[in-house]
Amino acid sequence: MTDDLDKSTFERSCCPIACALDYLGDKWTLLIIRDLLLGKKRYQELMASPKRIATNILADRLKKLEASGLVIQQAYQQKPVRYEYVLTKKGEDLRPVLEALVKWGKAYFPGVRFLNPMNKD
Amino acid sequence: MTDDLDKSTFERSCCPIACALDYLGDKWTLLIIRDLLLGKKRYQELMASPKRIATNILADRLKKLEASGLVIQQAYQQKPVRYEYVLTKKGEDLRPVLEALVKWGKAYFPGVRFLNPMNKD
DNA sequence: CGTATTAACTTGTTAAATGCAAGTGACTGT
DNA sequence: ACAGTCACTTGCATTTAACAAGTTAATACG
Numbered sequence: 001m002t003d004d005l006d007k008s009t010f011e012r013s014c015c016p017i018a019c020a021l022d023y024l025g026d027k028w029t030l031l032i033i034r035d036l037l038l039g040k041k042r043y044q045e046l047m048a049s050p051k052r053i054a055t056n057i058l059a060d061r062l063k064k065l066e067a068s069g070l071v072i073q074q075a076y077q078q079k080p081v082r083y084e085y086v087l088t089k090k091g092e093d094l095r096p097v098l099e100a101l102v103k104w105g106k107a108y109f110p111g112v113r114f115l116n117p118m119n120k121d
Numbered sequence: 122m123t124d125d126l127d128k129s130t131f132e133r134s135c136c137p138i139a140c141a142l143d144y145l146g147d148k149w150t151l152l153i154i155r156d157l158l159l160g161k162k163r164y165q166e167l168m169a170s171p172k173r174i175a176t177n178i179l180a181d182r183l184k185k186l187e188a189s190g191l192v193i194q195q196a197y198q199q200k201p202v203r204y205e206y207v208l209t210k211k212g213e214d215l216r217p218v219l220e221a222l223v224k225w226g227k228a229y230f231p232g233v234r235f236l237n238p239m240n241k242d
Numbered sequence: 243c244g245t246a247t248t249a250a251c252t253t254g255t256t257a258a259a260t261g262c263a264a265g266t267g268a269c270t271g272t
Numbered sequence: 273a274c275a276g277t278c279a280c281t282t283g284c285a286t287t288t289a290a291c292a293a294g295t296t297a298a299t300a301c302g
Contacts, residue, residue: 016226017155017219018172024222027146027289034138043250051139054290059251080297082249090229097221098138104218105137108211148260164279175261180280201268203279245301252295260287270277 023068024094028053028061033091034098036071041084065091144189145215149174149182154212155219157192162205186212 024030031053035046046058053061062085065071070091073083145151152174156167167179174182183206186192191212194204 014230015155015171016223016230018152019230020222020226021148021151025146025148025151027142030142030146031139034136044248047250050136054292055251056253056291057289060289080249093225093228097218097225100218100221101141102137104214105141107214109135109137109140165277168279176280177262177282178260181260201278243302247300248298250296253293255291255293257290258288260285262283262285264282264284266279266281268278270275272273272275 023064023070028057029065030094030098030101032058032061032065033070033087033094036085036087036091037095037098041086042076042082043085046085070094144185144191149178150186151215151219151222153179153182153186154191154208154215157206157208157212158216158219162207163197163203164206167206191215 024033031049031051032046035049040046043058043062046062047053047055062071065085066073069088071085071087074086075081076084145154152170152172153167156170161167164179164183167183168174168176183192186206187194190209192206192208195207196202197205
């Protein structure tokens, strides 16, 4: 169904891509969602990704993800209360987007570790 | 094939998603690619999208897209030389990513124009 | 009891990216 | 000659992100 991406879709005055990117269009949000899809739940797990996100940015993105209904907090202990972060259905439903990105990334950066000097992983 | 997104993929020290987002992970790049996929070619066409991109940002993103091989410039006239921008195969191959985003956006923001006060389209 | 460690953040400051307005150069059309 | 178009560039203000350090509430160790 290749014409999900057609003119009429786009010309409605709010394009679903533009709307989606209001939530996802930055450097970190999709990487956090990737980690959550892979089963990470806790702050330290999310901090531990190969690409090091600054702690204030992670905290900020988690707040925004919660505010936009992609993620919920669940307490996993009391004293002190600590939360883990779990994707809602809305968040889970981004899996195909990430999968499409994986496919593209694999096709065009198969050995990127050695080719891309910008890569700090 | 839902386990394109599995641990082994991710744990190789450069995740294809992370690599892809080095190119695409900002506010404007994917919107420009959307427009190019929809057949826009010239600077003014790209400027004319509902979401208004600043002209310096558009010029900068087009340069970066060219540098990373997603787009090429083609002269459509001499005197003065003017170029249009066309996706390479590498750029075209992002279509499934954008289609997945459209699907998600349609599912979760069906009437977003009236619901989202942040929307300036 | 006191010090150390862990988890999950927050705060302050600096650096980088983005946004906005105006300007430039090479033309064309009147 | 002058106005207009196209595709940018430049300078500056504002916003966002990065880096480093500090905080709070607890448990674990000696």
